[in-house]
Amino acid sequence: MKTPLLQAVLDPDRLTVFFQPIFHSRRINQVYSLEALIRGPRGTNLERADVLFDYVRRKKAEALVDQSCVAAICRAAVDLPPHFRLNVNVHSSTLGQNSAFVKYFRNQAKKYSLALDRFTVEIVEHCPTSNVLGLMHSIGVLRSAGVRLALDDVGLGQSNYRMMVDCHPEFFKLDSYFVRGLRVDPRRRAVVQSVVTLAQAMGSSVVAEGPESKEELWELAEMGVEFTQANILCPAMPLQDLVAAGLLGNVDAAQESEKKIEDIEGARQKLAAAAGEL
Amino acid sequence: MQRILFLDDDEQLAKVYKEFFSNLGYQVDCAQELEEAEALLDHYPYGVVVTDLRLSKLGFGGLELLKHIREQALQTRIVVLTGYGWPELKSEALSYRVDAFVRKPTRMTELAQTVGLLMGAGA
Numbered sequence: 001m002k003t004p005l006l007q008a009v010l011d012p013d014r015l016t017v018f019f020q021p022i023f024h025s026r027r028i029n030q031v032y033s034l035e036a037l038i039r040g041p042r043g044t045n046l047e048r049a050d051v052l053f054d055y056v057r058r059k060k061a062e063a064l065v066d067q068s069c070v071a072a073i074c075r076a077a078v079d080l081p082p083h084f085r086l087n088v089n090v091h092s093s094t095l096g097q098n099s100a101f102v103k104y105f106r107n108q109a110k111k112y113s114l115a116l117d118r119f120t121v122e123i124v125e126h127c128p129t130s131n132v133l134g135l136m137h138s139i140g141v142l143r144s145a146g147v148r149l150a151l152d153d154v155g156l157g158q159s160n161y162r163m164m165v166d167c168h169p170e171f172f173k174l175d176s177y178f179v180r181g182l183r184v185d186p187r188r189r190a191v192v193q194s195v196v197t198l199a200q201a202m203g204s205s206v207v208a209e210g211p212e213s214k215e216e217l218w219e220l221a222e223m224g225v226e227f228t229q230a231n232i233l234c235p236a237m238p239l240q241d242l243v244a245a246g247l248l249g250n251v252d253a254a255q256e257s258e259k260k261i262e263d264i265e266g267a268r269q270k271l272a273a274a275a276g277e278l
Numbered sequence: 279m280q281r282i283l284f285l286d287d288d289e290q291l292a293k294v295y296k297e298f299f300s301n302l303g304y305q306v307d308c309a310q311e312l313e314e315a316e317a318l319l320d321h322y323p324y325g326v327v328v329t330d331l332r333l334s335k336l337g338f339g340g341l342e343l344l345k346h347i348r349e350q351a352l353q354t355r356i357v358v359l360t361g362y363g364w365p366e367l368k369s370e371a372l373s374y375r376v377d378a379f380v381r382k383p384t385r386m387t388e389l390a391q392t393v394g395l396l397m398g399a400g401a
Contacts, residue, residue: 003311045307051317058313 033085117146176210311341
């Protein structure tokens, strides 16, 4: 049933789009891509993204809402400088069951003159995909249009080995659960290392989500994680705030990031010295 | 701050709950749909959930919410607020270990007293 609340979520005008940069792990002054993150209608209980998508899944409205989100994102990204890539989250069930979604996605990108090869679709899998053939078909169409794929929340839920084999994503997004505290937890470290090894064997790259310290950033880069997305580097914010903060390419941002690199280098030297003392 | 969740499909009533209980110092969320209430329960810790049993537009969403709370083993107290005196409904609600029943229409002070007692009692 399309209740007034669901109708609000299905209206792209009621959604807010935030963007969070994904940085090169070894060159954190360089933004590789921006992940578009949706916030629900203002003044409702669904402003928080986790509550919003929990509600949407309970309403079994993932496909309709994914369309609404894509429309909001394309419109919000129209002012993004063209050299920036864009990551968009889409439920695997949407790709598997709704053949109209890919067409809708292409039309929205075209409407706002956004080249499809700028996009990475992050496949979100909260329940097993029942229509694998449909999913593979949608993936094939997206790929032929130049869209890249990422498997979201690797290590949690349904983002499993089968999806890695079937979808062959260019990126594995490693959930923050495994990233935070990896320096002091050998089990987390082992998981991160195994995902990096797996990704490299499959010709994919790893994006680590949520490191919370400079030491973790350094450690991830040393372990072969190519990309990092972290609040410590830059939280999600509206595009105009990213621009105002100079995070999309002006000199101040580069200097700020250079300082972060120096800090990381300092941390690296301290760690090396500590290791030498041992 | 102690948090309360109201599930009631009456928008005007929800506004009254929100204003009244916010003034008493509670953090108040009002949901008008079962799925909305369930999503909120999975992300916020509520001391007390106040639900109508019969949501006129959506059937017996209140009972489904009680089931969800108990299946998820959520540590929250439950107040059932209903204008319908159907004994079989009340009996089923009781099987979900409801902490208090309050008959609609009720005085807000009476409801506040019940909520306050349950908040003080803890989970």
